[in-house]
Amino acid sequence: MSAGVGVDLENLWIRFGDFVAVRDANVHIKGGDFFSFLGPSGCGKTTILRAVSGFLEPSEGNVLIGGNNMQGIGPNKRPTALIFQNLALFPLMKVWENITFSMEIAGASARDRRKRADELLDMIALPGQGDKLPSELSGGQRQRVAIARALCAEPDVLLLDEPLSALDLKLRQHMRTELREIQKRVGITFIYITHDQGEALTMSDDIAVMRAGVIDQIADGKTIYNDPATAFAASFVGENNVFRGKVLEVRGDQALIRTNRSGDLLSRISTANKGKMNVGDDAMMFIRPEALSLAPTGTQGDHFVTAKVNHEEFEGNTFNIFMEGDGGKELKVAIPNHGQSFEDHSGQDMTLEYEVNNAVAVPAGELAAE
Amino acid sequence: MTTDKIIRVSIWVYLGIFFAYLLGPLIIMSVTAFNSPSFPRMTPWECLTFNWFGELFRDERILNGIWNSILVGFGTVIMSVSMGLAGALMLTQIWPKLRATYYTIIIAPILIPGVVIGISTLVFWDRINRMLGLGADSFLSNGLFLTIIGQSTFIASYCMLVLVARLQRYDMALTEAALDLGATHAQAFRKVLMPFMMPAILSASVLAFLASFENYNTTTFTFGEYPTLTIELAQKVRYGITPAISALAFMIVALTVFFALINEANIKRKKMIAEARKDATVGELAGKIEVPGLVSRNPAAIAVIVLVIGVATVTASAMTYSPDQCIADVQEQKRLETEKRIQELRDRRAKEAADKAAAEGAEGGAIQSAPKPSNNSGFGGVFAPNTLQNEDEGASDEGAAGSSNNSGFGNVFDPNAIGNDDN
Numbered sequence: 083m084s085a086g087v088g089v090d091l092e093n094l095w096i097r098f099g100d101f102v103a104v105r106d107a108n109v110h111i112k113g114g115d116f117f118s119f120l121g122p123s124g125c126g127k128t129t130i131l132r133a134v135s136g137f138l139e140p141s142e143g144n145v146l147i148g149g150n151n152m153q154g155i156g157p158n159k160r161p162t163a164l165i166f167q168n169l170a171l172f173p174l175m176k177v178w179e180n181i182t183f184s185m186e187i188a189g190a191s192a193r194d195r196r197k198r199a200d201e202l203l204d205m206i207a208l209p210g211q212g213d214k215l216p217s218e219l220s221g222g223q224r225q226r227v228a229i230a231r232a233l234c235a236e237p238d239v240l241l242l243d244e245p246l247s248a249l250d251l252k253l254r255q256h257m258r259t260e261l262r263e264i265q266k267r268v269g270i271t272f273i274y275i276t277h278d279q280g281e282a283l284t285m286s287d288d289i290a291v292m293r294a295g296v297i298d299q300i301a302d303g304k305t306i307y308n309d310p311a312t313a314f315a316a317s318f319v320g321e322n323n324v325f326r327g328k329v330l331e332v333r334g335d336q337a338l339i340r341t342n343r344s345g346d347l348l349s350r351i352s353t354a355n356k357g358k359m360n361v362g363d364d365a366m367m368f369i370r371p372e373a374l375s376l377a378p379t380g381t382q383g384d385h386f387v388t389a390k391v392n393h394e395e396f397e398g399n400t401f402n403i404f405m406e407g408d409g410g411k412e413l414k415v416a417i418p419n420h421g422q423s424f425e426d427h428s429g430q431d432m433t434l435e436y437e438v439n440n441a442v443a444v445p446a447g448e449l450a451a452e
Numbered sequence: 453m454t455t456d457k458i459i460r461v462s463i464w465v466y467l468g469i470f471f472a473y474l475l476g477p478l479i480i481m482s483v484t485a486f487n488s489p490s491f492p493r494m495t496p497w498e499c500l501t502f503n504w505f506g507e508l509f510r511d512e513r514i515l516n517g518i519w520n521s522i523l524v525g526f527g528t529v530i531m532s533v534s535m536g537l538a539g540a541l542m543l544t545q546i547w548p549k550l551r552a553t554y555y556t557i558i559i560a561p562i563l564i565p566g567v568v569i570g571i572s573t574l575v576f577w578d579r580i581n582r583m584l585g586l587g588a589d590s591f592l593s594n595g596l597f598l599t600i601i602g603q604s605t606f607i608a609s610y611c612m613l614v615l616v617a618r619l620q621r622y623d624m625a626l627t628e629a630a631l632d633l634g635a636t637h638a639q640a641f642r643k644v645l646m647p648f649m650m651p652a653i654l655s656a657s658v659l660a661f662l663a664s665f666e667n668y669n670t671t672t673f674t675f676g677e678y679p680t681l682t683i684e685l686a687q688k689v690r691y692g693i694t695p696a697i698s699a700l701a702f703m704i705v706a707l708t709v710f711f712a713l714i715n716e717a718n719i720k721r722k723k724m725i726a727e728a729r730k731d732a733t734v735g736e737l738a739g740k741i742e743v744p745g746l747v748s749r750n751p752a753a754i755a756v757i758v759l760v761i762g763v764a765t766v767t768a769s770a771m772t773y774s775p776d777q778c779i780a781d782v783q784e785q786k787r788l789e790t791e792k793r794i795q796e797l798r799d800r801r802a803k804e805a806a807d808k809a810a811a812e813g814a815e816g817g818a819i820q821s822a823p824k825p826s827n828n829s830g831f832g833g834v835f836a837p838n839t840l841q842n843e844d845e846g847a848s849d850e851g852a853a854g855s856s857n858n859s860g861f862g863n864v865f866d867p868n869a870i871g872n873d874d875n
Binding site: 136159 | 634648
């Protein structure tokens with residue numbers, strides 16, 4: 083496995099007229115990594131990808147691939163290959179011609195191309211399908227042909243623009259594993275764009291969470307999930323319950339927050355915000371549904387929450403309880419199903435308990451839209 | 453009869469009328485190409501003849517016109533398809549706010565009358581020619597160049613419309629994918645966009661060629677020393693038309709039907725190949741796919757073959773068949789008929805005159821009480837039976853002289869014969 087070629091974005095700004103699509107992005111992507119940009123649609127992640135692939139010149143800042151500045155170098159000269167959202171397979175070429183298009187451009191003979199295509203078709207588990215047209219393949223097969231076509235160009239960096247979004251759920255989950263395996267096998271840098279946190283978390287070495295042109299946090303999946311840097315990252319990645327309030331007291335790495343409707347609650351301050359949260363600041367506290375558990379009703383304390391139950395549902399592996407929450411949002415509690423008996427508490431008050439370490443406080447900020 | 457039945461019947465009747473209206477003139481005109489009279493007509497049917505085709509191919513001006521039309525057609529195809537493609541590409545690339553304006557400008561030549569385009573082409577290139585200080589025989593005032601340029605101004609717009617329709621279905625990501633895989637812009641254009649556009653380019657070419665071939669309004673101002681077929685035909689019609697023009701029209705109709713059928717057969721065949729591919733195994737795809745025979749389940753292909761066989765037989769028989777005997781027979785028959793008609797007319801006149809004279813004689817006898825053999829009646833003797841008798845003799849002499857004349861028109865144009873009839 084080769085070390086791979088790294089990609090750096092330095093103070094990258096991209097503007098379209100007055101609209102700022104990407105604001106001062108600084109990202110270091112290690113060679114051979116599977117790196118994801120995760121964000122809702124319209125957050126500028128595709129714009130970054132187009133800047134890396136060369137279809138777009140940044141307004142300010144630089145794109146470096148393997149340490150070389152890519153300014154003024156067109157997409158056909160960059161060591162990148164892009165897998166388009168709609169795959170963009172050439173509809174009139176057979177599968178093998180599609181896969182070896184880059185070789186045709188380079189002037190390779192038909193025999194060499196055929197041979198290489200057969201190798202790649204074996205790799206993507208479509209042996210002997212080279213003479214079909216793309217329209218004669220299924221969605222997942224087309225997907226793999228697009229990957230083979232990009233790999234045939236032997237790029238240093240493979241860019242993927244939400245390539246799985248057109249597939250159905252089952253196939254998407256299957257392709258996640260497959261993509262990750264291919265990446266490990268070829269050992270080149272993958273840059274992956276997605277709005278699906280599941281895809282980002284399962285496949286990536288590192289993830290950049292983007293919001294409206296700004297990169298909120300860059301870290302591995304576990305860190306982003308457990309230790310979000312911003313309210314947006316906390317609410318966008320996975321399900322989360324939010325408590326709004328003001329910092330009442332800072333105790334080292336912990337903060338006591340006077341919440342709007344659940345009293346004073348204690349939580350851990352997220353790593354990125356240590357030392358930055360002061361008494362009196364607006365703050366948000368996040369607790370995952372699975373981190374809450376039931377406690378004797380009416381228990382008071384700085385890690386107990388009491389609220390009225392709106393409704394409950396049974397989801398198989400968990401019982402979900404929805405309670406009156408903060409700011410019109412419901413508070414969700416997920417109780418693992420161990421086969422215990424479970425009674426309906428709708429309309430009653432219930433008290434929940436959490437471990438302080440599982441609650442995380444960040445400065446108040448924009449939440450992800452649901 | 454139920455209402456349902458009435459509706460069904462009236463639909464068939466309507467279709468019948470509709471197709472008769474649509475195809476009737478073509479059919480009648482085609483038939484006239486094979487009838488021997490020198491004015492194109494279907495009835496009365498005289499003799500089956502292929503001479504009008506021979507006549508057509510001996511007509512230097514028509515042949516020259518066809519050749520010029522083909523030259524102009526190819527020039528126009530090249531000019532208009534390339535301008536149309538450029539215009540269509542521009543339309544997809546242009547700044548969106550300008551798109552509507554650009555579209556209007558580029559489509560305007562279709563709305564401008566061809567006459568105006570013809571005149572303006574002539575005037576404009578004449579100015580350019582003079583500005584460059586070139587003579588009247590320069591390339592720019594050459595009829596071929598002017599006609600191609602003039603026709604292309606508006607035919608390019610048609611081509612653009614055809615090409616835009618296809619281009620709108622093109623995914624720009626394909627070009628980007630090609631660039632991303634290392635292709636230059638030229639390579640992406642040639643290897644990805646052009647193959648995709650090919651069907652539209654072909655149909656735009658056919659459209660441009662046909663539009664150029666049939667154009668008259670614009671060409672009439674610009675043709676110079678290169679009169680096209682339409683110009684030649686229009687000039688010919690002024691001196692009266694012959695079935696040779698029907699023969700030309702018939703050939704154009706036959707060629708159109710032929711190519712339409714070929715196209716239809718091709719489409720059907722492609723569909724069958726696609727179906728066969730769908731069912732084919734991987735092994736078959738790599739080798740040769742089993743495709744049903746050329747004519748199976750393909751009525752258009754059968755029609756093409758029937759048409760080709762038909763044309764071949766007709767041409768072969770036309771080589772040996774000679775309508776001369778038939779034409780001579782018809783002429784003889786016509787002559788006899790005319791004679792008979794003249795004779796009948798004469799007999800009737802004689803009978804009428806005799807009746808009249810008899811009646812007059814009886815009347816005159818009653819008044820004058822005595823017949824007057826001398827020619828001094830108030831009517832100048834015109835009613836005298838003797839006088840008539842004399843004239844009749846003269847007429848029959850002349851008639852005999854006329855029948856010895858072997859003209860194909862049975863002497864109807866003989867001024868003497870007319871004089872006889874008038875009497």
